[in-house]
Amino acid sequence: MNDIVQLDHGSGGRATQELVQRCFFQLFANEYLLQMNDSALLPWAGGQMAMTTDSYVVDPIIFPGGDIGSLAVHGTVNDLAMQGARPLYLTAGFILEEGLSLEVLEYVARSMAEAAREAQVMIVAGDTKVVPRGKADRLFINTAGVGVVPSGIRVGGQYARPGDSVLINGTIGDHGIAVLCKREGLAFEREILSDSAPLNDLVSGILESCPRVRVLRDPTRGGVATALNEIAQQSGVGIVLFEESLRIKEDVAGACEVLGLDPLYVANEGKVLVFVPPDDEQLVLNLMRNHPRGRDGVKIGQVTQEGAGRVTLETGVGGHRLVQMLHGEQLPRIC
């Protein structure tokens, strides 16, 4: 069983990390790939370029608050923004299953086009492949993107420092729960919507006013818990998370309870974790709260010297528990 690909290899958590180490990092090894941030930061024409890719296999392909098309644009735009880049150009690769409705394909393409317009990026190249019935699941999309990184920007998972404040632009768990409820046919009083959204405008505003931002990361697959563990490892610091500060919508919390999921591990598609020196905390929170994508911005944690490489949750009653990287596959095909 250790010799085959298993679902948890796609979880975004520890198993994914192990697979990627074993199969890709060692073989493709180069300084850019090994940066291990959301995008690679590359030298280009005397300046710097960010480049990234993601494939999207979400099931169902249309869900409350979005669809595979808008998600494929937001996800890649956001990975570029996390490097401080201004996203410019995307490519789109489609793998279609024979028999897919052209109406669905047009719906998805229209949604991509709208998402690209909103994020002010252009889809400049594409590719379409078709496989026979039963050899794919309706529609997979890959997007890759490039963006220009303004000079003077220096953000990355390796730059967190003890004392930094950890901020996030709102509630957690919305995307994963929205997709899962749709897939499993679970209904709540109000429909739970994905938070899928482009973050480049919010992020560029923050960076303009506060170039001292240390880390930007979007907690997608594996959720906030996994993203923070990665940063703790990259920077060799501890991170304390304040349970009482985390904002979780009531219905999302309810769904997590019913489904036995921890919202800290559930994917978000419109959230960014921002690490800033404590002096800049209030400035960045204000910027978030004045932006439509950050109304519920909040401080959720602090970077510490002790506990290097680890994330700890400080519970309401003053207790502490270790928050590990995602093990196993909590939610397959969430993005």
Place this chain on the structure above:
Amino acid sequence: MNDIVQLDHGSGGRATQELVQRCFFQLFANEYLLQMNDSALLPWAGGQMAMTTDSYVVDPIIFPGGDIGSLAVHGTVNDLAMQGARPLYLTAGFILEEGLSLEVLEYVARSMAEAAREAQVMIVAGDTKVVPRGKADRLFINTAGVGVVPSGIRVGGQYARPGDSVLINGTIGDHGIAVLCKREGLAFEREILSDSAPLNDLVSGILESCPRVRVLRDPTRGGVATALNEIAQQSGVGIVLFEESLRIKEDVAGACEVLGLDPLYVANEGKVLVFVPPDDEQLVLNLMRNHPRGRDGVKIGQVTQEGAGRVTLETGVGGHRLVQMLHGEQLPRIC
């Protein structure tokens, strides 16, 4: 039946063109996407960048002369080279089916790494998704790539001019027939090998010595016939193809006969069509023949004023027949 995706939508021929027009070009419309060359040519930092993407769904994933990994590198490197670009950086997105052997995945990754080394490009970012058994066919790979376009280069499908010579760097049909024979279990006296190879070194040598090259295109899906039809349409010229000049390996020709295939429509993955002013024909042929990827370089046609938008085959006995763009799906999942 017109409302669903069919196999021939992935052929690279007319049906693909129609689908892409209907679903993507209209919705994503921008000047770069509508260039309709192998890569988009984009302004970047005062210079020019080429960007492209392809998804690879070839079946079987390992075939004589290559595998899905080397193909995914060669295909994208070549699409960049066709724009006159020096390929620099690639991304790689993997969609894995649960149950895929990790040994196979490592084999493919190793092959990608070797292909990237040979082509002198770096794989700088990646993504891995896993879908449940039966929701994909073992392994799909997307690669996207960027390359820098030296100033003064001006190549594209729109620049063919009456009188231009049409050259190719060797035999045609090898890749498609190699994959098909492996898939169908057809054996010939000698094993037919794919021509899958990086063309950037050959192409950059040609462009350095002969900057007047007008068009570069790699005749992949849809074959030489489809690529030439595209160029004839883009440039508004006619193209005459000399049947007797086409080089086809004996076994490839034999396989085509057995399988009822026309080699003009069979995919190549290591060939480039070069359009040059007649004065440069001999120079470019010499360059090709002195390069390991162009030993069998040959002139196969001529651009004409008459017959704009059409490709004509001049047969050995002095006859002429129209060579249309690929209709229907000749060879599914060849790349």
